[in-house]
Structures are given as structure tokens and as C-alpha cells.
Amino acid sequence: MIRGIKKGFTKVFMLYYDGFRTMTIGKKLWTIILIKLFIMFIILKIFFFPNFLKTKFSSDAERSDYVLEQLTQPNTN
Amino acid sequence: MLGTIDLSLVDWSRAQFALTAIYHWFFVPLTLGLSFLIAIMETIYVRTGNEEWKRITKFWMKLFGINFAIGIATGIILEFEFGTNWSNYSWMVGDIFGAPLAIEGIFAFFLESTFIAVMFFGWNKVSKKFHLTSTWLVAFGSNLSALWILVANAWMQYPVGMHFNPGTARSEMLNFWDVLFSPFAVNKFLHTVTSAYVVAALFVLGISAWYLYKKRELLLAKRSIIVAAVFGLISALFLAMTGDGSAYLVAQKQPMKLAAMEGLYHGKKGADLVVFGVLKNDAHKDSLDNFTFNLGIPKLLSALGYKNSNAFVPGIKDLVDGNPKENIMSAGAKIEKGRVALAALASFKEFKKLKNQTKADSALGVFNANSTYMGYGYFDTPESIIPNVPLTFYSFRIMILLGGFFIFLFMLVLYFAMKNKLESKKLLLFITMLSFPLGYLASETGWIVAEVGRQPWAIQDLLPTAVATTHIGTSSVITTFVIFAVLFTALLIAEIKIMISQIKSGPEGGDHV
Numbered sequence: 001m002i003r004g005i006k007k008g009f010t011k012v013f014m015l016y017y018d019g020f021r022t023m024t025i026g027k028k029l030w031t032i033i034l035i036k037l038f039i040m041f042i043i044l045k046i047f048f049f050p051n052f053l054k055t056k057f058s059s060d061a062e063r064s065d066y067v068l069e070q071l072t073q074p075n076t077n
Numbered sequence: 078m079l080g081t082i083d084l085s086l087v088d089w090s091r092a093q094f095a096l097t098a099i100y101h102w103f104f105v106p107l108t109l110g111l112s113f114l115i116a117i118m119e120t121i122y123v124r125t126g127n128e129e130w131k132r133i134t135k136f137w138m139k140l141f142g143i144n145f146a147i148g149i150a151t152g153i154i155l156e157f158e159f160g161t162n163w164s165n166y167s168w169m170v171g172d173i174f175g176a177p178l179a180i181e182g183i184f185a186f187f188l189e190s191t192f193i194a195v196m197f198f199g200w201n202k203v204s205k206k207f208h209l210t211s212t213w214l215v216a217f218g219s220n221l222s223a224l225w226i227l228v229a230n231a232w233m234q235y236p237v238g239m240h241f242n243p244g245t246a247r248s249e250m251l252n253f254w255d256v257l258f259s260p261f262a263v264n265k266f267l268h269t270v271t272s273a274y275v276v277a278a279l280f281v282l283g284i285s286a287w288y289l290y291k292k293r294e295l296l297l298a299k300r301s302i303i304v305a306a307v308f309g310l311i312s313a314l315f316l317a318m319t320g321d322g323s324a325y326l327v328a329q330k331q332p333m334k335l336a337a338m339e340g341l342y343h344g345k346k347g348a349d350l351v352v353f354g355v356l357k358n359d360a361h362k363d364s365l366d367n368f369t370f371n372l373g374i375p376k377l378l379s380a381l382g383y384k385n386s387n388a389f390v391p392g393i394k395d396l397v398d399g400n401p402k403e404n405i406m407s408a409g410a411k412i413e414k415g416r417v418a419l420a421a422l423a424s425f426k427e428f429k430k431l432k433n434q435t436k437a438d439s440a441l442g443v444f445n446a447n448s449t450y451m452g453y454g455y456f457d458t459p460e461s462i463i464p465n466v467p468l469t470f471y472s473f474r475i476m477i478l479l480g481g482f483f484i485f486l487f488m489l490v491l492y493f494a495m496k497n498k499l500e501s502k503k504l505l506l507f508i509t510m511l512s513f514p515l516g517y518l519a520s521e522t523g524w525i526v527a528e529v530g531r532q533p534w535a536i537q538d539l540l541p542t543a544v545a546t547t548h549i550g551t552s553s554v555i556t557t558f559v560i561f562a563v564l565f566t567a568l569l570i571a572e573i574k575i576m577i578s579q580i581k582s583g584p585e586g587g588d589h590v
Contacts (some may be wrong), residue, residue, distance in 0.1 A: 019198025025139070025579065026197075029146035032571055037150060039564060044157065048557050051160035052547045053168055060245075065426075067168045067246040071544065072423040 087543045089554040090162045095528075096558060097154050099521055100565035104148025104572075106520055109223055109270055110277020111141040112216035114308055116209075121304075123209050133297050135200070136584035137281065140576060142197060147572040152226070154561065162554060166535050166545030173239055173248050173256065174229050181225035188218025223273075224266050231262035233536050234527070235330050241451075241539070243425050243444055248536075260326055265527075268319040271312045272523055275483055276516040278309025282490060283513035284580055286506040289499060294583050302494045310487035317480060321381060328382030328390070331537065333462060334530035336393045337469040339378060342367050344392035344400065349373030350381065353474070356467050362394040362460075393466070397459045408459035415454025418447035452539045464532040472522040472529070479519035486512055
């Protein structure tokens with residue numbers, strides 16, 4: 001049974017390995033994907049898109065308090 | 078109350094969200110529709126054993142792969158924006174959106190990510206049937222992940238299965254099935270995915286028409302055209318059917334959106350559906366003649382919206398000023414009730430803080446009695462509930478006219494393809510090539526109708542868009558708007574360039590995915 005599982009894993013690994021190895025246009029696409037993900041998750045998410053409520057308040061109680069204040073006095077900063 | 082909010086911040090936040098959503102939607106329809114077209118083509122290959130179908134499948138799969146790779150994760154940016162720019166909204170809907178979006182993540186990850194590898198790398202490595210199953214699972218997986226986000230959007234148009242908790246300021250889910258199977262969710266999913274199928278069918282038709290025009294890849298083009306035209310025709314007819322269902326739902330639950338879609342300022346019994354029309358620049362609810370020109374089908378709007386050709390369809394004036402004869406409450410009365418709800422919510426919060434339970438309970442009672450109108454309490458004038466009428470009106474006309482044109486085009490192309498005469502119809506081939514961008518135009522204008530038409534609401538009747546916004550600096554929103562505009566434009570140019578080079582190379586030329 002263990003041999004069967006090993007064989008299965010090897011087969012899956014080889015599927016991915018051969019697939020990635022023989023890619024041509026895929027390499028160009030992966031480059032685009034990686035650059036895009038870097039810009040999105042490393043630059044945009046960290047520097048431009050912090051989660052406002054998570055970074056500004058430490059507990060859900062504080063967050064709900066703040067949002068309730070926003071809902072009842074929406075001009076409050 | 079809204080008069081004190083920085084509206085330029087709200088407008089920039091909206092513009093940023095609209096920009097990212099519109100760009101995201103350039104990639105999504107091809108993923109949703111092409112995945113099924115590829116699965117159908119591969120099924121024909123597996124059933125017939127004809128190698129030409131394998132070649133056809135692999136060619137379209139390559140273009141699908143390019144679109145999938147470049148479009149991947151563009152939707153995540155919308156989630157970033159929820160947390161940063163729409164924090165009040167995100168907090169309020171967190172409980173409702175959490176489950177659908179978590180399910181979306183699981184489905185997207187396991188179904189798409191796992192089986193897409195088999196789809197691209199598994200040719201000759203797994204059995205034909207397993208490969209075909211993987212292709213179908215990619216198609217179902219991508220469509221299922223679209224289901225959850227569309228359920229979330231439908232909930233914003235028609236919030237059901239939830240209860241607003243005034244203690245936590247969150248909408249809490251009461252019944253998941255009510256959210257999932259709300260008529261808005263079912264209709265929105267079916268209408269949106271079928272619109273994506275039409276776009277994908279036009280994509281296949283457009284490229285195949287180009288091959289025929291250039292007298293290249295004739296067999297691939299002819300076979301692809303038949304599959305795409307049949308798939309497109311069925312989808313476009315179903316799209317029209319679900320559009321009819323959508324009109325009915327909008328009439329029942331979002332009458333202001335329907336009035337804006339039709340430029341209907343004054344309600345009437347047996348209302349016409351405007352086919353063509355030009356609104357006057359100074360169109361206004363108090364003016365009796367708001368069209369420079371219009372051509373309508375008598376009583377059709379009443380018939381579509383209320384299943385009764387003599388039914389009264391409220392106009393913008395009826396919804397703003399009220400119409401006691403038709404039992405329509407004025408926006409002014411709703412605003413009064415909304416203000417009572419908001420004042421009670423503020424009192425409830427204060428008494429809870431002071432630990433005065435009796436007064437808190439009393440305030441809660443007042444809030445609950447008026448909470449249906451809570452969102453109206455933010456508006457300064459009754460006219461604030463009117464969306465952008467010209468944008469909604471013209472977008473709706475463009476969508477409908479193009480939808481009708483596509484049905485005609487699919488029928489025409491299919492007819493000549495079946496007669497094997499399409500190659501000689503140069504004008505038709507040319508029109509078919511041009512129709513692909515029109516598919517996008519129809520699809521994007523559909524979104525404009527759905528989203529601009531429901532303004533000023535982020536959540537219908539509960540939360541205006543202006544209140545949903547986070548109070549951050551406008552300059553930071555402008556900066557990210559520009560970054561997104563540059564990033565997405567670069568991605569789109571990259572996709573178009575790679576696609577064009579692969580299409581020009583044809584199935585044998587070009588590269589492997």
C-alpha cells in the first residue's frame with residue numbers, strides 16, 4: 001500500500017515537473033503572474049491597503065464601537 | 078447628515094472600485110465561458126476519437142490559459158479595497174460575506190488549481206476520461222467560485238436572511254439558505270454567468286471568423302464556429318430569459334433602479350418600455366416632458382415588471398414625493414423614520430455604555446420599529462435617493478440592443494456555417510470579428526445598470542455608499558487609483574499582445590502553455 005501511495009505521489013510530482021519543464025509561453029505567463037503577485041501582496045497590500053479596522057483597533061469591541069459611531073455620526077473621523 | 082461627508086473621497090473610492098471591478102471583469106467572462114466551450118470540444122474529441130478535435134481543444138485551451146494566468150487574483154484587489162476603503166461596510170457585512178467568500182476560496186483553490194494542472198499538463202499522461210473530467214471540473218469550479226461572489230453582490234441588492242445587531246453594528250446571518258437561494262442571488266448568478274458565456278462564444282467566433290477571413294485553419298475555424306454559435310445562441314436566449322426575471326425582481330424590490338433604467342419620471346398604469354430614446358439634458362422629476370425623442374412598446378414595462386400589462390409602474394417622482402393613491406411612501410417620510418432609527422441607535426449605544434438597561438431596551442424598541450428605513454436617515458433631501466439616470470438609462474439600452482443583436486448574429490452565423498457558406502460572407506465575417514468587443518461592452522454596461530442604478534446604496538435601504546466609505550485621505554485613494562489604472566492597463570496590454578501573437582501563430586505555431 002505504501003508503495004502504491006509513493007507511486008501515486010511520484011506520478012503527481014512528475015506531472016507537475018514535466019509540465020513546468022516543457023512550458024514555453026507558460027514561463028512568460030508565470031513571470032507576469034509573479035510580478036503581479038509581488039506588486040499586489042508585497043507593495044500594494046502592505047503599503048497601500050492595510051485593513052483599516054484591524055490596524056487601528058485591537059479588539060472587536062473597539063471596532064464595533066467605532067463603526068457604530070460612524071453609523072450614527074458619519075462625519076466623525 | 079451626508080452634507081458633512083467629504084464627497085470627493087466617496088467619489089474617488091467609488092471610481093477606484095469601479096475601475097478595478099471593470100478591469101477584473103475583462104478577465105472573468107472568458108474564464109467562465111471558455112472553460113465550458115473547451116470542455117464541450119474535448120467531449121467531442123473523447124466521443125469521436127477525432128484528433129482534429131484534440132487540436133482544436135488544445136488551441137482554445139492555450140488562449141484560456143493566457144487569460145486565466147493574467148487575470149488570476151485581480152479580484153483579490155477588490156477584497157483589499159473592502160478592508161481599506163470600505164471598512165464600515167466590511168464590518169457591517171462581515172458575517173454575511175464571510176461564509177460565501179470562504180467557500181469561494183476553498184472551491185477556487187481546490188477545484189481550479191488542482192484540476193487546471195491536469196488540464197494543461199495531463200495530455201497523454203492521464204487517461205482521456207480523467208483528463209476530460211478534469212476539464213469539466215475546472216469549468217464547474219470556476220463557475221462555482223463565481224456563484225459565491227455573486228451571492229454576496231445579490232445580498233447587497235436585496236438583503237435577506239440576516240438581522241442587523243445594533244450592539245455590534247454587524248449584520249448577522251439568520252439563514253444561509255435564504256441568502257444563497259434568494260431570488261436575486263439565483264437570478265444574478267444565472268444572468269451573469271450566461272452573459273459571460275455569450276462573451277466567450279463571441280471570442281471564439283471572432284477569432285474563427287478572422288481565420289476564415291484570412292483563409293487559414295479552415296477546419297478548426299468551421300468546427301469552432303459551430304460549437305461557439307450553438308453555445309452562444311443557447312446562452313443568449315437564456316440570458317434574455319433571465320433578463321426578464323431580473324426586470325421583475327428589480328420592479329418589486331428596487332423600483333427606483335427600474336425607473337432610472339427606463340427614464341420614467343412619472344409613474345403610470347400600462348407603462349411603455351422605451352426601445353430608443355434621448356433624455357433631455359435638464360430632465361427632472363417635476364418636468365412633464367423629459368425626452369427629446371423616444372420610441373416605446375406600449376404596456377410592455379408594466380407587463381415585464383409586474384406580469385400585468387395595466388399595472389402601475391412608479392416613476393422617480395412617485396418614489397421621491399410619494400403617491401398615496403398607489404400606496405407609495407415618500408422618501409421624505411422614509412428619511413424621517415430613518416432619522417428616528419439612527420437617533421435610537423445612538424441612544425441605545427449611550428445607554429448601554431451607561432449600563433442603563435431599561436432605557437437601552439426602550440431605545441432598541443424604537444430602533445427595531447424603524448430599522449427598515451435606517452439607511453434613509455442619512456439623506457439630507459428626498460432627491461438624494463435618485464441614481465444617475467442618464468448613465469443607467471443609456472447603459473441599459475446598450476445592453477439590451479446588443480443582447481438582441483447577438484441572438485441575431487449567432488443565428489445568422491450558425492445558419493451560414495451549417496450551409497457551409499460562411500467563408501464567402503466577408504461582411505458577416507467582418508461583423509463577427511468586431512462583435513467580440515461589443516460582447517464586453519454589453520457585459521460591462523450590464524454591470525453599470527446593476528451597480529449605478531442602485532445608488533446611493535451600498536446595501537439597499539440600509540447603508541448608503543457615502544457612509545460605507547472609510548475616512549482616509551483622498552490623496553491616498555487617488556494614488557492607488559492611478560497605480561491600479563497603470564497596473565491593470567499593463568496586464569490588459571500584455572494579455573492582448575500574447576493572445577494576438579498566439580492567434581497569429583495558430584494551433585501548430587506559437588508556444589506550449
